[in-house]
Amino acid sequence: METLNIPAAEDLRPTFATATRRELESLVGRSGPRFRWSRRSAVVGLGIGIAVAGGGVAAAHLAFQPITDHASAHCFSLDALGTNGTTVVAAGAPGSHALVTNALATCSMLWRDGFLEVGVPHVINVSSNTTVHTVPLLVVCTLSDGTAGVFPGDSRTCATLGLERPEVTPGG
Amino acid sequence: MDTYEGVPDHELWHRAAGRDGAAFGKLFERHSRAVYNHCFRRTGKWSDAEELTAAVFAEAWRLRRRTKLDSDDILPWLLAVANNLIRNQSRSLARHQKFLMKLPAPADVADFGDEAARRLDSERQMAEVLAVVSSLRVEEQEVLSLCDWAELDYAQAATALGIPVGTVRSRLSRARAHLRQRLTTDNRSSQVVLWRVPL
Numbered sequence: 001m002e003t004l005n006i007p008a009a010e011d012l013r014p015t016f017a018t019a020t021r022r023e024l025e026s027l028v029g030r031s032g033p034r035f036r037w038s039r040r041s042a043v044v045g046l047g048i049g050i051a052v053a054g055g056g057v058a059a060a061h062l063a064f065q066p067i068t069d070h071a072s073a074h075c076f077s078l079d080a081l082g083t084n085g086t087t088v089v090a091a092g093a094p095g096s097h098a099l100v101t102n103a104l105a106t107c108s109m110l111w112r113d114g115f116l117e118v119g120v121p122h123v124i125n126v127s128s129n130t131t132v133h134t135v136p137l138l139v140v141c142t143l144s145d146g147t148a149g150v151f152p153g154d155s156r157t158c159a160t161l162g163l164e165r166p167e168v169t170p171g172g
Numbered sequence: 173m174d175t176y177e178g179v180p181d182h183e184l185w186h187r188a189a190g191r192d193g194a195a196f197g198k199l200f201e202r203h204s205r206a207v208y209n210h211c212f213r214r215t216g217k218w219s220d221a222e223e224l225t226a227a228v229f230a231e232a233w234r235l236r237r238r239t240k241l242d243s244d245d246i247l248p249w250l251l252a253v254a255n256n257l258i259r260n261q262s263r264s265l266a267r268h269q270k271f272l273m274k275l276p277a278p279a280d281v282a283d284f285g286d287e288a289a290r291r292l293d294s295e296r297q298m299a300e301v302l303a304v305v306s307s308l309r310v311e312e313q314e315v316l317s318l319c320d321w322a323e324l325d326y327a328q329a330a331t332a333l334g335i336p337v338g339t340v341r342s343r344l345s346r347a348r349a350h351l352r353q354r355l356t357t358d359n360r361s362s363q364v365v366l367w368r369v370p371l
Contacts, residue, residue, distance in 0.1 A: 004301045007294035009209040020226045025193030
């Protein structure tokens with residue numbers, strides 16, 4: 001009996017696979033405008049953010065709500081609404097209207113630098129930010145005031161909290 | 173530690189849409205081998221398959237705003253993207269030329285090492301298969317490559333091709349019948365078994 005023999009499956013050349021993955025990650029990471037975050041701006045943003053975090057954040061059941069207010073974003077340290085975590089604002093020149101254009105990246109930076117930690121509701125006073133901390137899975141939801149709220153959680157977290165996810169541009 | 177280990181495809185896709193490059197990199201790590209071998213089996217050239225694989229992921233990213241993933245498994249959709257690129261290969265690759273230029277050149281075909289010899293052998297083998305399969309309509313080739321070679325089930329193939337499951341079944345059945353008839357005519361085989369597909 002004769003059959004058509006399909007050649008065995010092969011792996012991509014490692015050099016090609018590595019280079020392609022790197023270029024794709026770069027392509028995805030640089031698509032669209034991004035908030036340029038520096039360690040200095042993190043400290044400035046936190047300083048302002050903690051001052052306003054006490055205002056709390058209200059939630060509402062909404063059919064759909066895009067992020068409309070980019071002046072600030074809230075990085076939650078718990079998968080719950082309230083005053084946990086901190087509000088971040090974009091650092092800019094005095095009187096300017098700098099915007100938080102990528103809330104996910106901004107909040108990831110706070111987790112990576114150890115300012116936020118799973119299960120700890122308040123912001124941690126980090127004396128040295130040379131240690132790189134593990135960033136948990138984060139998800140962006142639209143808060144009732146139109147700002148972005150970044151929670152530790154997955155795709156179900158927003159619905160659990162009664163919030164909607166922004167479409168396509170959760171960084172917004 | 174791999175933060176994205178065990179995270180389902182649709183979650184990675186959503187994170188990638190939020191400009192998380194590492195999430196998209198994880199999707200590439202997870203599915204590039206399957207895409208690569210699918211492209212090879214459709215084109216018969218490893219070097220073409222390499223370029224196409226990179227282009228498939230670049231194209232997937234380009235299409236992100238138009239794409240809503242309903243399934244946990246992104247692979248069927250990636251293979252569908254591959255099929256669309258293969259249909260018009262030169263134009264598709266030209267669209268991503270700038271991106272492809274940043275990648276390593278195809279493996280040196282003048283290399284006479286064992287690796288190169290093995291790849292040439294498999295290209296000859298695949299050319300033989302494609303010579304027979306090319307007698308089918310493109311739609312039949314696509315369903316055959318997804319179901320028989322990439323081993324998608326009917327539902328996954330239907331999702332990938334955007335056609336009803338019943339159409340996948342009938343198209344596949346017709347394609348296999350044509351091939352058996354063709355093999356018989358060519359005096360190669362009158363047996364039921366069409367393929368031997370190694371893992």
